Structure formats: C-alpha cells, structure tokens
Amino acid sequence: MLLCEDCRVRAGDFLLRLDRFALARGEHCLVIGPSGAGKSLLLRTIAGLVRPESGWILLRGEETSTLPPEARRIGLVFQHYSLFPHLSVLDNVAFGLSMRGVGRRQRHHEAASMLDRLGCAGLRDRLPGTLSGGEQQRVAIARALVAGADLLLLDEPFAALDPGTRAICRAELRQLRRTLDLTVLEVTHAPDEAAPGADRVAVLDCGELVADGMYAALVDRPPDLRTARALGVANLLPEGLIEPGVGGWCTVPTASISIVGPSEAPYATEDRVLRGDVETVEPLGPVCRVRLRVEAPGGQASITGFARPEVGASLSAGLPACAVFPNAAVHRFG
C-alpha cells in the first residue's frame, strides 16, 4: 500500500530520515515517539503536504513523491478534526465529491449514505460547531472516506475525547477498517490504549525510525536505549544498579517487580533485590502500585512495581522498601 524509501524531509532545521517504511493494505500502524520526533511531519509528507528533499514514496505501487495532495486519495484527520466551520455536516462530507465534479444530488446522496453508515444521519444539517468531539471525529472520517481515501492518516484523532467516547470511537474505527479494508497510519500519544486495535507500531525519535514491531514486544524487550526512551518504557535502569561495575542499560517489566518492606527482602535467592525509598503508593484494588527511588554507586533510577495491599498500606513516601524481581525478567541492551 505504502512504501517510503530513502526519504529525507526537511522542516526548518529538522530532518526526517526514513530509510524504509512500509504499510501493507488493511494494516493499522501506530506512530509513536516523543514530541518533536517528526510524527506529524511523517503524516504530512505521506499526504503530500510536505515534499521530501529526496527519496521515494510509493503509494499503491506508484511513485507519488511529487504528486500533489489532491491527487493521492489519502484521508487526513487532525486532532481537532478540521471540519469546515462554514459548511453543514452534509456539505463537509460531500466536499471531496464536489472537488471531483460529482453533481449536487449525487454527492449529497453519497455523503448521506456514509453519514448513515457511521451513525451520524441525524447530524447532516448541523454546523460543526454544534457537534460533540466524538461526532466531529466521525464526520471527519466520513468526509475522508467519501472522498475515496483507502489510506487514513490520523494525527492524534482521539486525544481530545473523554475516555468513554475514545473507547467507542476506537471500536468503530476497528469495525470500519475491517469492513472497508482500510489502511490506517495513526499518530498517538496513548499507545497503551491504541495498541490492542493496531497491527504494529513504528517508533520515531529525533526524525529517525528507531523501531518497528509489536507494541507489547517492544515495551517488554526494547531493542535499544533510544527505543526504550521513545516508548517511555517504565523501569529503564542503568545496568550498574543490578550488576555493579557493568555499563549499559536494562529494563524490567513492571508486572515482574514485587515491592516488599525491608524486613521481607529475601536474603538468599536467585531474585534481584534493589533497595530504595518510596516515592508514591497508589492503591489499585487487589494490589498497590509503588514507585521507589533507587540510588546506588552504579546509578540512580525510579522503579515501579506492585505490592500486596497490606504491604502497600504500611508504605508511605520516604520510607525504605525493596524491589524484588527474577533475574530472567531483566532485559539488557546497549
């Protein structure tokens, strides 16, 4: 569906480098990374709003790097949906058809059908300013689809919605993708939430694609420090904390870490034990999430794990505690 090769895109002093980035038809790929990593620039480049300095962008097998956005059949939905405020919902959705010269009656019929399909039939005569966030998001997607887009570029499309509406909209997008065989490239700052519906994630950092794969696998076993940092992986530790004198970095999945009081720390065990001071304690029903500040000659870090409720109840900020985890859970890199 989409293949970017040797792409170099400049925006001021910033350079986006994509040696190879591919999307298969029907795939849903998340783009994640810290602010300023080039995520939105990637979408704008694929949409044709920014022209690469060099390289190729193949869309549906055809070279499109010099093709203007209006000729690409790509739907772009921004965080604030960018509905045209002076047009009714129906005219917004019919906009793309009107650009293709479709007659008024036909385009209104097609737009109304798409609105109906997305459960927005009752909104057709409303102005965008009167719609809720979820409604605007549906209308924006309907508008992109009616215009003939089979590739949707979503730039944090759910960020402005409340959690309940977000979940509904995500489910609708999944359904729509399956029904219409859509390919979706979505920039998100909430990968935990988006990952279950996506096929894979691409991690961008400082304009470079640093990792590409399944989200859970990348979070549990990040290939390198850059990816771990770009993903915001919890429990990113200097390895010297665990093995004094050793350089490099490692991660430990939060679920593998038990937080216990200092007196409960095992003395002779295969497990690793890190001693530190409690920073926060969050009761989460059957368990408590506890964050410790660990300082040792090998470095310092925050480490988050779970404690039994009775242990959590005995802990508070500043008190000593221990993080215990199996050696096998430690993922080393760098």
Add this chain to the structure above:
Amino acid sequence: MVTATIARWRAGGAARALLSIASGLLLGLILLSLLTLGLRAAGSPDALGAAAVDPGVYSAIAVTFGAAACAVAILVLLGTPLAYLMSRTRSRALPLVEAVVDLPLILPHTVAGLLVYLLFMRNGPIGSAFGSMGLTFEDAFPGIVAAMLFVGIPYYVGPARDGFAKVPFELEEVARTLGAGPGTAFLRVALPLAARECLSGAVVAWGRAVGEFAAVVMIAYHPFVISTLIYTRFTQYGLADTVAIAVVLLVVCGAVLVVLRRAAARLWRPDAPV
C-alpha cells in the same frame, strides 16, 4: 443621564461610569457636530433646497462613489492575495512588508498625494506606461481612483490579513487532501472564512476613499469629488452654501455606510457562537 451617572457612582459602579463618560464624550462630539450642522442648515432652508437639487452635488457624489468603488475593487483584487500571503508567511521580511503596507496610514495625505502624483503623472513611471495606452491620470477619473487606492491599502489589507490569520491552515490542508487544488482550497475554505473581515476592511477602505481630499486634489482637482466640491464651495461661496451641500452628502454617505455595515455584519463569523 447626569443623574443616572451620579447614581452609578454612588452604587459603586465607578469603572462603568467612567466608561460611560469616556464613550459619551466621543459620541457626543460627533452628535454635537451633526446637530450644529443641522441647525446651521435649518437656518438657511433655501440653500438646503438648492443643494438638494444641485446637479453639481450629485455629479460629485457619483464621481466619488464610483472612484471609491473602483479603488476598492482593485484593492480587493490585489490586496486579498497580499493579505493572504502576509497571514501565511513566517518570513523575516514580514515586519518590513507590514511596515510598507501600513505606510500610507502615517503619511500626511498631502505626501501620499505627492507620491501618487509622482507615480501617475504623465512623466511618472506608471503614468507614462499607461499614457502610451491613452490612459491619463492627471485631472482625470483614473487619477482619483489611483489616489484613493493608495491611501486605502492599509485599511483593507490589515483587516483582511487578520481575517486570514484566524483561519487555521489545517483547514486548507484538509481541503487539499480532499481533492482541492491550492486555489480552490483558498476560494472554498480560506476566503469564505475570512470574508467578514475582508468585507469590513473593504467598507472602511471605501469610507476612507470617499472622504479623501488631499491625496486626490494633488493629482486630480477635476472632476470634483465630494471633498473637493465642499472645499471649492467654501472658498467661493461661504458657509451657508457649504453647510447645505454637507447635509446632502451626509445623508447619502450615511445611508450607504449603514447598508454596507449591515451587509458585513450579516456574514457568518467563524468565532460566532453557533
């Protein structure tokens, strides 16, 4: 009104009362001038009647309104792209461009007239070019249009630029992905959303053009525009005649301005509650 103002002071609405006084003073100044004019005109009903049927007055009104309309039409045609570019450009040269656009605002209008004259006189860079095509500006209708155009630039470009700046560029980008070329995205999205500010700027520029005297008279004393006519009648015939003409002009100009303002207000506003 005075009692009400004092009551407000006592009620502790000092800020509101101060606002009322300041606003009242300015409004009062305009209303008092109109009242004085009206009383003066009422004192010489014969002169008022003569002015009301004076073909010279209506000819001047026609020339003024016609030239102002032409100037604003050219201004809209050339100023809209300029305003759009200024709203979308992040260039370091932008403050310089803004200063150049605003220059006619701070120039004495006689200087603006001089600049227009230098450009459009028979030997001027623009005047000579058009002269070879048989179009002259000195003491001619096109000269009036040129002067009105020059002084009207900041009055149109400024509001239009602000109007375009309020339209998120994302909207045009989305329009592009939906199949619109850059021109269509501008015409179908940016322009309708900035139309209110553009029209408002055009009305102000038109009003400024209608009232222009110094810049116009430098290049085209003839045919008479309203302000030239008033000045000439004042120097030749005295106050009574001038006052009567001014009343006729005020009524006509006021009516046109009200109609244009209402048209501008009826346009959809992107920031209006819906």
